[in-house]
Amino acid sequence: MANMWAGRFKKEENKEVNDFNSSISFDSRMYKSDILGSIAHATMLGKQGIISKEDSELIIKTLSLILNDLDTGVLDFDYEAEDIHMFIEAELTKRIGDVGKKLHTARSRNDQVALDIRLHLKDEVEVIKSLICKLMNEIINLAEENKYTVMPGYTHLQRAQPITFANHLLAYAYMLKRDIERFDDAKKRMNYSPLGSCALAGTTYPIDRDFVASRLNFDGIVKNSLDGVSDRDFCVEIASACATLMMHLSRFSEEIILWSSWEFKFIDLDDAYSTGSSIMPQKKNPDICELIRGKTGRVYGNLNTLLVMLKGLPLAYNKDMQEDKEAIFDSLDTVKMCLSIFAPMLSTMKVNKDNMRRAAAKGFINATDLADYLVKKGMPFRDAYKISGTIVAYCIDENLTLEEVKLDIYKKYSNLFESDLYEAIDLEKATFRRTSKGASGIESVEAQIKDLRS
Ligand code: ARG
Numbered sequence: 001m002a003n004m005w006a007g008r009f010k011k012e013e014n015k016e017v018n019d020f021n022s023s024i025s026f027d028s029r030m031y032k033s034d035i036l037g038s039i040a041h042a043t044m045l046g047k048q049g050i051i052s053k054e055d056s057e058l059i060i061k062t063l064s065l066i067l068n069d070l071d072t073g074v075l076d077f078d079y080e081a082e083d084i085h086m087f088i089e090a091e092l093t094k095r096i097g098d099v100g101k102k103l104h105t106a107r108s109r110n111d112q113v114a115l116d117i118r119l120h121l122k123d124e125v126e127v128i129k130s131l132i133c134k135l136m137n138e139i140i141n142l143a144e145e146n147k148y149t150v151m152p153g154y155t156h157l158q159r160a161q162p163i164t165f166a167n168h169l170l171a172y173a174y175m176l177k178r179d180i181e182r183f184d185d186a187k188k189r190m191n192y193s194p195l196g197s198c199a200l201a202g203t204t205y206p207i208d209r210d211f212v213a214s215r216l217n218f219d220g221i222v223k224n225s226l227d228g229v230s231d232r233d234f235c236v237e238i239a240s241a242c243a244t245l246m247m248h249l250s251r252f253s254e255e256i257i258l259w260s261s262w263e264f265k266f267i268d269l270d271d272a273y274s275t276g277s278s279i280m281p282q283k284k285n286p287d288i289c290e291l292i293r294g295k296t297g298r299v300y301g302n303l304n305t306l307l308v309m310l311k312g313l314p315l316a317y318n319k320d321m322q323e324d325k326e327a328i329f330d331s332l333d334t335v336k337m338c339l340s341i342f343a344p345m346l347s348t349m350k351v352n353k354d355n356m357r358r359a360a361a362k363g364f365i366n367a368t369d370l371a372d373y374l375v376k377k378g379m380p381f382r383d384a385y386k387i388s389g390t391i392v393a394y395c396i397d398e399n400l401t402l403e404e405v406k407l408d409i410y411k412k413y414s415n416l417f418e419s420d421l422y423e424a425i426d427l428e429k430a431t432f433r434r435t436s437k438g439a440s441g442i443e444s445v446e447a448q449i450k451d452l453r454s
Contacts, residue, residue, distance in 0.1 A: 004086060023083045023322050026329060031077075033119035034084050035067045037112065040215040041195060042103055050205050051102045059103050062096050063088075083322075085109050085116070106207050108199035110229040110317040115195045117324070119216060121238055124332050125187045129180050131339035132245070136176045138343045140452055142351075143169040147445050150431050151266065151356035152365050159363030162431040165356060167440040170448045175248040177452065182241040190234035193218040197228030200316035226316045232306065235328045239303040242331040243296075249338050250296040253289035256349075260286050265355045270348035273341075288345055292338045299334050302327040357427075364392045366402055366425040373424040377416040387413050 003013055039060050046056025066088065069075035081087035086109075093100035146165040153163035193216060196202065196209035202225040209221045222228040259266035269286055277283035305327040309320055367388050374384035391413055395402060402425050410417035423429060435441040438448070 024081050026326050027084045028077045030116045030120045031070050033116045034088055035063050037115045039063050040212045044208050044212050048206050055099045058099050085112050106203045106205040110199050111194050111197040114229055118190055125183045132176050132180050135343045136173050138346045139169050139173045149353045150360050152360045159365045162360050162365050162427050163440040166445045172252050173452050179245040186237035186241055191219045192222045194222045194228035197225035200226050200229050230316045232324050235324050236306050239306050239331050242335045243300050243303045246296040246299040250293045253292045256289045257286045268350040273345040295334050299331050302331045366430050367392050369425050369430040373421050
């Protein structure tokens with residue numbers, strides 16, 4: 001195909017240069033955004049009398065046919081084209097001749113590509129939000145089933161205090177809720193149309209930028225033409241929201257990996273969501289979680305790619321910016337894939353409540369409750385803390401749990417101890433007594449579920 005800029009050039013483009021320069025292999029996925037943007041532009045050109053009404057209508061009709069042909073696979077992309085914008089324009093001109101050549105009036109690929117990415121990302125954000133919602137739903141359902149499941153809560157990966165599995169799970173639901181907010185927030189700032197910035201300086205044609213913006217459901221226009229074509233902040237923000245989301249999925253994955261080990265056995269992943277080993281017949285591996293944890297690296301990398309690619313760019317458009325697409329698209333693809341597989345993996349996972357309960361019985365996770373018991377009887381917390389610690393040390397020496405120590409021994413440490421101490425350190429009671437807002441107690445967990453469902 002002869003190049004669009006053949007007029008200025010005396011030589012044909014080198015084949016290798018064409019391949020190096022080309023982005024259609026990865027920007028073809030924006031075909032719909034490109035065509036919808038062009039339809040809005042052509043409508044505006046007709047309305048403003050920049051091209052005739054008939055030409056505008058013919059362009060719009062033909063673009064719709066091209067969209068349909070691409071949707072249905074009747075038309076294939078030409079991978080010799082430089083990018084999706086050139087391909088669509090060439091196809092239009094192939095179909096309607098000279099009229100097709102009028103579409104690019106008062107427009108540049110610089111504002112066109114800036115528009116296309118925004119339109120594309122707006123749609124993608126909605127897909128990702130709904131996938132996050134689905135995952136949140138699974139987490140909340142699982143929490144609902146585990147309101148009474150007692151497990152050890154950890155700090156420093158050491159058994160710390162008793163919690164319910166529900167409360168542990170809901171922590172992830174709140175992380176995901178913030179992720180949705182982050183995507184929404186990024187979308188809000190991205191929702192301004194750059195079209196009409198043209199190459200960088202705007203245009204002498206009497207265009208109506210606000211009309212195009214409202215046609216494409218933007219909240220308004222980008223108010224500076226140079227900013228319109230050089231801004232990729234929205235890619236950085238979406239990539240950053242993707243990175244934070246992956247960080248959450250990765251932390252969750254890490255816990256599932258731990259929980260499914262023989263050392264914990266808190267959960268069993270469904271066979272359909274695990275893999276075996278090619279040599280060790282006994283193995284059942286949490287590959288999905290490991291891959292999610294691993295893929296987090298590339299999503300962080302994509303954010304870095306974008307930040308570094310942009311850092312030294314002078315205004316306005318530079319071809320470096322073509323590198324934005326593979327990075328942001330890879331983040332979107334990875335996030336969508338990970339979210340889609342996480343939800344069914346959770347819903348099919350078996351929770352070994354008895355093992356969780358057994359683990360909670362070891363490690364003196366009711367030592368704080370023993371101290372709180374003495375505080376309730378009037379002792380200052382620091383003194384109570386010290387006595388409880390001394391009793392724990394005694395238990396370690398004697399190989400006892402706090403529940404197994406006899407009352408007369410307790411009395412040697414403090415005469416405030418009475419037989420009701422055993423109720424105070426009862427694991428279930430200690431867990432469900434934590435009724436402060438956000439705690440593991442039933443009421444708090446139910447309030448969190450209600451809050452999240454709404
Ligand atoms: N494929 C290009 C990109 O993704 C489109 C814009 C090209 N503009 C230009 N002046 N060469 O950035």
